[in-house]
Amino acid sequence: MIQPYPLKFQPDFKERVWGGRALEQFGFAIPDGAIGEAWTIADHANGRSTVANGELAGKGLDEIxxxxxxAWFGTKGASAKNGRFPLLVKLLDCQDDLSVQVHPNDHYERLxxxxxxxxxxxxxxxxxxxxTIIYGLKKDVDRDAFAKAIAEDRIMDVLETVPVKTGDAFYIPAGTVHALRAGVLVAEIQQNSDTTYRVYDYNRPGLDGKPRELHIEDSLNVTAYGDSGASRMETTLSGSHSWxxxxxxPYFVTEKGQVDGRWELSATPDSFVIHIICDGSGFIAWEGGSLEVKRGDSLLVPAALGSYALEGKMTVLRSQLP
Known part of the structure; x- marks a missing residue:
């Protein structure tokens, strides 16, 4: 029987019309082209990550x-709908603006x-x-007003644009109209889904030289008019070793913490833990060994691992199932 240990993955890289080469700064050997996304923890029909360390090296997350x-992923560790790993973790290099888009919830009948x-x-x-990023509709924009703005090619008039800086966090429930824009490098934690409805794409060609498909009717259907539940925050930490x-x-809880020395932590039987190293470097240590980690790494800590520790000087995100 394989003893549980923290898993580090080889990402699945995605070329995007808005991507670039910034993901190389994390030490990734990225393929040629404008690489916009690294799917660092992925178990989806459109992309999977493979284990890069230990006894399971070379196996896909889907196989594991x-x-x-x-036993490894917890009693909550698989989607009740499709049996797959429930989350998808990405790093995004935005050298140009992403399309204005919106995502459906689990209950949309056209999924x-x-x-x-x-x-x-x-x-x-x-x-x-x-x-800046695009983050929601302006106040009092209803379906009719949104549809009219799209039809008249003045969609930007009804969207909220907000400034961003390093360390900001944005929660984006399904139904929130949004778009990352040029000049940001982002860690994204999401439901394990690859469904995006594009509302507007700046009338630009895609990688194949043709305009990318828009999904106007679906976008209008799934948009949450009024309060979508979205929230944003600055994330300055008051000290180390607290979250x-x-x-x-309902799908994940994400926290931020600062490691300064050794921080004793533990996984619980109901959920795996995902750590993303935002800056700095150090180690993750457990009873059976230790693994060096650095900025840009994503780690999957098995639910069955129990006690472990983060060591060094680094800022980390922790995500797990609620």
């Missing part, structure tokens, strides 16, 4: 989930079979001076 199940809705959160790892809650959803 099928073989080891709740593909077995696909989940997409509630997500962003943590800004780096932001250029003056960087600041950034997002609490």
């Amino acid at each position: 989930r099928a073989e080891l199940g709740s 593909a079979e077995g696909e989940l809705g997409k509630t997500e959160m962003w943590y800004i790892l780096d932001a250029a001076p003056g960087a 600041l809650k950034l997002a609490a959803s």
Whole structure:
């Protein structure tokens, strides 16, 4: 029987019209092209990450989930809808503006079979001076007003644009109209879904030279008019070795903490733990060994691991199931 240990993955990289080469700064050997996304912990039909360390090296997250199940991932560690790993973790390099988009919830009738809705959160790892994102509709914009603005090609008139800086966090429930924009490097924690409805894409060509498909009717259907439940916060920490809650959803809870020395932690039988190293470096240590970690790494701590420790000087995100 394989003894549980923290898993580090080889990401699945995605070329995007808005991507670049900034993910190389994390030590990734990224493929040629404009690479916009690294799917660092992924178990989806459209992309999977493979284990890069230990006895399970070379196996996909989907294989490990099928073989080891709740013993490693917890009693809550698989989607009730499709049996897959319930979350998807990405790093995003935004060298240009992303499309204005919105995601459905789990109950939208036009979802593909077995696909989940997409509630997500962003943590800004780096932001250029003056960087902004699109974050919701302006107050009192209803479906009719939104549809009219789209039809008249003045969608930007009804969208909220907000400034961002390194360390900001954004919670984006399904139904929130949003778009990352040029000049940000982002860690994203989301439901395990690849369903995006594009509302507007700046009339630009895609990687194939043709305009990318828009999904106007679906976008209008799934948008949460009024209060979508979205929230944003600055995440300055008051000290080390305590957690600041950034997002609490029905699908994940994400917190931020500062490691300074050795921080004793533990996993519980009901959920795996995901750690993203935002800056700094150090080690994750457990009874059977230790693993060096650095900025940009994503780690999956099995539910069955029990006690472990983070050591060094680094800022980390922790995500687990509620």
